[in-house]
Amino acid sequence: MQNITDFLPIILLFLVMYLFLIRPQMKKAKQEKQFASQLKKGDKVITMGGIHGRLLELNDDGTCIIECGAGKIKFERSAISMEKTAKLNAPLIEKK
Known part of the structure; x- marks a missing residue:
């Protein structure tokens, strides 16, 4: 005991x-x-570095190509921020 x-x-x-x-x-x-x-093509996303863009390609090797104001940039899928992207795609609530 x-x-x-x-x-x-x-x-x-x-x-x-x-x-x-x-x-x-x-x-x-x-x-x-x-x-x-x-994630699918055409989704609006935000990376952990704060870059806003639209997904153009999702590759099998874990990378993706994002179109942003500077052009096309290749990122790792893990660089896409789940929280920031969810806030971006959340419906806007109108204030009265």
């Missing part, structure tokens, strides 16, 4: 770490993977 109570704080620490650190990261990674798989 003494052995179990000695390890109880360590077990609780791992449980808290899983619930507050590991699990949310896994959930976010799953959402980002789903977002990247749903």
